[in-house]
Amino acid sequence: MCNDKCNNNIVIPTDDMIIELADTFKVFSDSSRIKILYSMINQEMCVRHISQKVNMSQSAVSHQLKTLKQARLIKYRKEGKEVYYSLDDEHIEKILNVVIDHIKEERNE
Amino acid sequence: MCNDKCNNNIVIPTDDMIIELADTFKVFSDSSRIKILYSMINQEMCVRHISQKVNMSQSAVSHQLKTLKQARLIKYRKEGKEVYYSLDDEHIEKILNVVIDHIKEERNE
DNA sequence: TGAATATATGAACAATTATTCATATATTAT
DNA sequence: ATAATATATGAATAATTGTTCATATATTCA
Numbered sequence: 001m002c003n004d005k006c007n008n009n010i011v012i013p014t015d016d017m018i019i020e021l022a023d024t025f026k027v028f029s030d031s032s033r034i035k036i037l038y039s040m041i042n043q044e045m046c047v048r049h050i051s052q053k054v055n056m057s058q059s060a061v062s063h064q065l066k067t068l069k070q071a072r073l074i075k076y077r078k079e080g081k082e083v084y085y086s087l088d089d090e091h092i093e094k095i096l097n098v099v100i101d102h103i104k105e106e107r108n109e
Numbered sequence: 110m111c112n113d114k115c116n117n118n119i120v121i122p123t124d125d126m127i128i129e130l131a132d133t134f135k136v137f138s139d140s141s142r143i144k145i146l147y148s149m150i151n152q153e154m155c156v157r158h159i160s161q162k163v164n165m166s167q168s169a170v171s172h173q174l175k176t177l178k179q180a181r182l183i184k185y186r187k188e189g190k191e192v193y194y195s196l197d198d199e200h201i202e203k204i205l206n207v208v209i210d211h212i213k214e215e216r217n218e
Numbered sequence: 219t220g221a222a223t224a225t226a227t228g229a230a231c232a233a234t235t236a237t238t239c240a241t242a243t244a245t246t247a248t
Numbered sequence: 249a250t251a252a253t254a255t256a257t258g259a260a261t262a263a264t265t266g267t268t269c270a271t272a273t274a275t276t277c278a
Binding site: 012013017018019020021022023024025026028029030031033034035038072088089091092094095096098099100101102103105106 | 121122126127128129130131132133134135137138139140142143144147181197198200201203204205207208209210211212214215
């Protein structure tokens with residue numbers, strides 16, 4: 001019924017899911033945003049500290065945080081004048097790691 | 110030495126790796142390319158069949174295959190007039206699945 | 219060699235996007 | 249209320265990118 005050269009048993013995502021996939025990848029596809037994500041691995045970070053750590057203007061960071069927030073890659077918590085951002089969940093770090101694994105394997109071949 | 114609010118034990122990727130990460134994500138960040146990738150899960154596909162399956166012009170597909178090839182997301186094999194493309198390795202499907210997992214979890218919250 | 223088929227590619231155009239600059243909003247302390 | 253600090257945001261600009269159209273290259277067959 002179905003041999004190796006056949007992918008009928010694969011569930012092809014719906015068009016909506018394809019678009020959501022592409023949109024999610026797009027948010028990861030900028031080095032500034034990736035640096036920002038790494039800045040808050042394992043720790044909450046306020047905007048000012050992120051700016052310092054990734055060496056970007058406060059405004060540029062804030063714009064990118066908005067993008068990351070809308071894509072639900074990060075969450076935030078307000079405390080006084082400050083806003084603390086952190087990764088949305090463990091998936092985010094996992095996604096980064098899976099792609100790193102791919103890149104590192106490509107290098108050895 | 111190092112508590113919960115500290116990420117000193119995390120290896121922050123080098124700037125080069127950050128750029129490679131972003132570039133790799135960028136190649137995934139287009140729905141046409143994602144459709145093309147799905148078209149060849151578990152099977153080699155020639156360009157003409159990909160065009161038909163994803164409903165894109167031959168030229169558009171060929172341009173995108175070049176992008177996917179340069180990023181080493183796919184590999185190819187020539188046979189007569191035809192060129193057969195397939196996913197570079199198992200990482201590619203894994204990367205897609207990890208992001209799908211994230212999207213699906215977000216939906217439930 | 220010439221025709222037919224499969225794939226690749228260069229140029230051009232429209233659309234998207236990251237940053238900067240200026241300014242707005244929000245919170246706290248005096 | 250005012251000043252100071254933290255963050256957000258709108259407009260504008262420069263740069264990047266996906267598709268189309270036309271054409272080039274490569275392979276097979278008659």
